[in-house]
Amino acid sequence: MRNETIRALIELNNRFYSEHAASFSSTRQTPWPGWTRMLEAARRAWSLGENCCAGAEWTAEFSSPFSSSHEAPGKTPSAHTIAERQPATDLTASSSLEDSPCTQPSADPATLQVLDLACGNMRLASALAADLPSTNISYLGVDTCDALAATAAIAPGNAPNATASTQPASPASATAGTAPRNAAPARQLDLNAPSQAPYGQVGSATLLTQHGNLHASYQSLDILDELLSRGARATRSSIDAPLADLICCFGFMHHVPSANLRQALIELLVSLARPGGVIALSCWRFMDDARLAAKAERLDRCVTETTSTPALDPTDLEPGDHFLGWQNDEHTLRFCHHVDEAELDRLSQTASAVGAREICRFSADGRSDTLNRYLILRRA
Template sequence: MDALTRRQLLALCRDFYAVQAEGFDASRGHEPWPGWHRLAQSLPRARGSAEAPLRVLDVGCGNARLATCLARELAEGAEALDYVGVDASPALLRAARARLAPGLARRCRLVELDFLTDAVDGGRPGDALPPGPFDLVALMGVLHHVPGADWRLALLAACARRLAPGGRLALAVWRFAGRPRFERRRVAWEALGPVLGRTVDPARLEAGDGLLRFGADPERPPRYCHQVDEAEIAGWSSELGLEGVDDYLADGAEGDLNRYRILARPT
């Protein structure tokens, strides 16, 4: 994928969250995704106490619901958690700060960081992420906004480098393609106006790239989404040098809206 197309797709994501953050946050609710409970069972057993807190990096944290979920799952609660959430949306981070319980908020650091855009000019996706080490690096519903298979792998490699020995890389990949609810919200690339002064050239996109409307207002900007295919997901473990821990479907009304992959750095 060429640099201009990548910039355009990232700009679409920025514009979407700048306009839709409040409605998007409200649609997420306060409760954790069902798949997170199983994720919590795969965490390193040597961490997760007040003496040895679970060190977490939540990449694309949104309203930081994962922090609340983990604090509930840990036997010693928030005191057993050392959480860093990063997101490019200041509005979603404000929502996160407003929602975190006071005791949990003291254990959380929320960072406004665009960990993708700077890489267009020669860096690597994820290079700007906090260095770690972390016992858990999570990307929950993030990878569909990362343009290009090479960038998705590079971002995951940056996350893997931040894992402590035995640490977990936890991924939830959205499976929206082919579902009537989301197919009805598709927007044709030809219907999109100029982005960064030029139209997006569909010939320069990857198979699986699409535009989805959010909410009922057709005048609001759509979001760029990529349907990551199963073959790409299956290859990440070997390409990253990580061990597979768990692989399952969860979430949504039918219990299969997200594909979860839990990978571990060897000890």
Template sequence: MRPETRQKLLEINRLFYEHSAATFSATRKRLQPGVNRLLTTVPPYTDLLDLGCGNGNLAIALANNAFAGTYLGIDASEALIADARAALAAAQANFSFLVVDLADENWLSLLPRQAFALITSFAVLHHIPDTSARAAFFQSMAGLLAPEGRLLLSVWQLFNDPRMLGHVLPWSTAEIDTTDLDAGDYLIDWRAGGFIDQRYVHVFTPEEIRALGCAAGLDLQQEFCSDGKSGNLALYQVWHKPA
């Protein structure tokens, strides 16, 4: 993928979260069923990095469950981080949030620490364009894990529900050359707030994302599908970093 195409795709998503942060946040007040399932496995005293934390709904759930470890949530959207900080204003000082763009090549240097026992990355990886960039991001997540640490992630499996085909937009809408895209790249609409917005999404095959994790030196511990009316709109994985 050419750098200019990758930047166009990143800009599509940046503008989405700039224009539609409020309506998006309003739909993310509750955790997805798959996230709730994994929430029960989070130790109460771990140090957790939440990549793409959005409006802090995971942090809120942790606080409500008497989480006593340290939590750092990062997201590129200033509006969503503001929502998260407001929601956790009365929580303990062990919850913190930073505005960090995961598409920035230097995002790792913006973190206050470089080792975490637990990393969550729910519905993030599929917004990163370009095969090599996705591989590099997975490598970065693996690098941030402490030995014996775990990575909990999810990616959308949109077309497990045929109704989602109705949300696919033509690439001509964004003036993107389709010959420069990866297999599995889609432009998806967002219908809320009285207008239609758009987002870039990469729809992974399970084999594709397994290969990324193995190449990053991690061991796959668990995999399942969950979410949506069909119960299979997202693929969840639990990865382990060997000592």
């Protein structure tokens, strides 16, 4: 795929999220059931070592307690708050993160360092804080869509009266490196400080109010533009965070154009984890759903027949590339790539080549419990 096509597809999606941030965020208010299973995989990796779940599918023993839910494909799970739900395994048990410092690879066993790449409205921060109430969590969300980040959940009556901060990112940890002088400045926002809440709405001041164990911050950065322009190694230096214990990248892989760029993203994710850290990503399997597949095939034909912009050449698309609308509006296009099992194998091999081995993969979420395919890795 030509770089011109890649950039056109990235811009298509960036425009979609900027224009539809509020409506998209309204459909993403509760955690995916697969996150609980991801967290259990991470806990087992840290407590059992390298041999846990090695290359195996999840069995009934580890099945999600929410697999019987009946959400429609593409919708969020039923409206139970994260605090009301019980994880698949009691994370306050003696083998959990809560009681045993040795189960975390972090240099600071009292704090779980979390990096959420393509964080959206940062609902993962609240989910982790509620599922791990006795663990201090230092969370950094990174995304290019500030408007979507600005929809982060705010507790009633706690919305901060503030304006956006444009101060430069604070110096990164010595283990993280610093952004080169010619890199575009990334804005770091401490969401626990009302004076820095972007648009006066990012709720963390509320996240901290709701979850006293959470310190959340947000960095505005176009990861795909960085990867395309500078490569994985240089992009790593632009992210203002120490090496993390847990790296999550959910609901993003399907928006990454070209197999080469998806492999570069995997290399970046691995490079951001500390030794022993866990990398978790999800791939939306929309073409496995008959309804969504029919919509994608119809829009693919429309794009092929009507697109005249040289930068968006339909003949330059790769196998698995599709287009989808939003809700009932098929004039609002999004680029979406379907990662099948063969490509997931290749991504796992890419991770292995740069120092992370697969510990498990599983399907979860949606009415069928197969809407997303998760790949869980552990850095050596």
